[in-house]
């Protein structure tokens with residue numbers, strides 16, 4: 001398995017590279033919607049192997065105080081090779097001088113984030129299921 005590389009805010013990203021992501025989502029976003037969401041994020045980091053997009057993380061931030069991780073995913077066939085942890089560590093390093101780096105996730109993923117130094121706290125979210133595939137149109 002060739003080594004993966006991490007690239008922040010890769011300008012070469014194309015919508016079609018999102019094919020095969022958002023696994024298990026009831027109403028996954030189209031590649032075009034995913035692409036818009038990345039371009040609207042404050043920053044994103046891509047994991048590539050020989051140019052192929054195998055994982056990503058996105059970040060929203062005010063730029064100096066708090067940062068939030070909305071999306072993290074590694075293609076199923078590339079999981080458990082350290083790519084997910086490397087993406088989170090890259091964000092932790094990038095925002096290490098901020099007050100907080102937050103993420104909202106399910107219980108299984110909390111354990112994953114705890115391995116990376118995050119604390120388990122309570123959270124709340126307001127989900128508009130009917131907009132999962134599109135967001136605001």
Ligand SMILES: CC(C)(COP(=O)(O)OP(=O)(O)OC[C@H]1O[C@@H](n2cnc3c(N)ncnc32)[C@H](O)[C@@H]1OP(=O)(O)O)[C@@H](O)C(=O)NCCC(=O)NCCS
Pocket residue numbers: 070071072073074075078079080081082083084085086103104105106108109110111112
């Ligand atoms: C969570 C996820 C990004 C981990 O990526 P990965 O490249 O497999 O992670 P790593 O190889 O760096 O680390 C593996 C560790 O992640 C944890 N892990 C693996 N799959 C997981 C999953 N589906 N959910 C939560 N944690 C998981 C395990 O603790 C594993 O450790 P182990 O191999 O010692 O048992 C990946 O499973 C994924 O894309 N899941 C679907 C999307 C998701 O749940 N995103 C997180 C919510 S924000």
